Amino acid sequence: LPLSGQYVANYLQTMASVFTLCFHCRTRDSTLPSYPTSFAVIKAIQEDCGFFKESRRFIEFPLSEEEAEFPIAYSMVIHDKIEMFERLLRSLYAPQNVYCVHVDSKSPAAFQEAVRAIAACFPNVFVASHLEKVVYASWSRLQADLNCMQDLLQSPVPWRYVLNTCGTDFPLKTNAEIVHALKMLQGRNSMESEKPSALKQMRWQYHHKVGQLISRTATEKLPPPHSYPMFTGNAYIVVTRAFVRHVFENPTAQRFLEWAKDTYSPEEHVWATLNRMPGVPGAMPQNDKFQLSDMNADAYVVNGVKTYSLLTSSSLSLPPEKKIFVGSAFSNIIAIFP
Template structure:
């Protein structure tokens, strides 16, 4: 009998598929990289809003907790192999797409080496690159501990130029710019840059972040909305910077840009071309110089540039109705003035943790809401407020990373 024409390519495809499957590690090979939260927590129950699990999580976070100190990290990081393995870092790309789509991170922190390291572990992938900016005025032992952690990874480094950061001042933007400039010069062909602070945490795996940014097709992820009238005073008046930012009565010249001003989040996901544009475009450089004496420039610079015609990856006209919009892209946040009874029109349930500067520091009871949000990151987390919230989110994110590891394209 003659062999059908389709048989040879079919057999080749079958054999080649079997060959690839032999090259891939079996799913159980990754089980040792799981991050179980511990016997005292039922994170599955927490994510299902089970009352008993939530009560156990509340009691877990209330108990006297020994914080992980800078000295602990200095001791642990003396043996990098043991540190990386013991902390269960992912040391190989888990999919081909992740390998071909590296990311860059600018991480700006000023306290808590523990929260920084837990964030780093959650977003770490060996093909990515990470710049860490530590506030110059932070204690020396924090600087030493962060440098010790960074030294255990070839793709993590502390910024060469450190700023003394004052809340709501230009120094916060400059810290990111310092990292951006070094990341552009690094020998990693990263595709998108993500800036985070030490209280952020991802709401998905590196693979999910890559897939979401791949789908953006070269456009930026920047929240942008028309500023309410009261926010215009932030850039209409000259501000002086000391221990805090103080508004003066001196009026500023109009902004030196072709477009109008917008406001949005200080946290963005932007293309490599956009980051390069920040350092070479004269209009952007003039806008930066003009913004140096404004209040909280990080909340208008990225949003305004996103609407500027000709900015790489920009989408002029894509605006949010207000900062509490459920369609926001940058961060899942609970503001005190928008939380409450959803049945009566509140944007989301109240904070289960603790409000700090009108922003929720999440508790375990917030996780069931968080894991259904569209942003790729959430803010704020603090193990001193709810270690259970951080542990359960760590477990959930790692489980998502390991689902299909070595199998997905």
């Protein structure tokens, strides 16, 4: 899109800064100090945020009018690898957006301190007001996102959509490209949602108990407290502000969340089911033709590496290179697949 006025200067200034360091960016990132064990680095960030933001090349002004007028919210659920969190935040950061960071309450104190030190440097980055002890595949994983979503609703930033990420994700598109894709959704949500297999249905047919791990009991659960079919998907979603508000304010949604608390991996069926319920903002119809599987919706599995695609309303007809990817490659940053 064409740039004008102050946005031209902003864009050129940022691009000059980025291109200057492009040749050395991989070397620079590979030699980052280990924040969890380097209290001197944490102290330095706290004492001089300006130097931290400048040296790490955070974008400090909107690069276009379109981006300035379309703020995005992020829910970032992390538990370790402070270097990867800093890199993820830097790659997603724009001053008009807002970022909630949920840190696993089990994470080492030094890691939590480092995250708070980084967040304190930005008026639009904050740590969630309530932190969960996250147990894999339990309700706590979904609750972590809910905590951030509730905090984000209280933010003065008038964000339109919220995207959730984990600490090992990395965006492969610019903020401007993400804004463009979100606009193409035209108020709809984007997430995987399809009919569950018999095996996946067992995740909510039995009561599960949580300790250090989650385990299934022999106790059968009552059916969900609504008359709608269940759907399954994954944890990573793109939803509107109205959808988030509906989740917290609608009695049916609240009863469903309460019912799902003792299910296995609820984040993989709660969002997918809510997004197919009539009357839910941005939802898709229950008809089979609106199903989005893991191969044509948010998630792709390629050579064992899971990546996430931000879909548009017409994305099913687009070639792969037209989709917007955010990759989860454990400890590695990945590139766009051909």
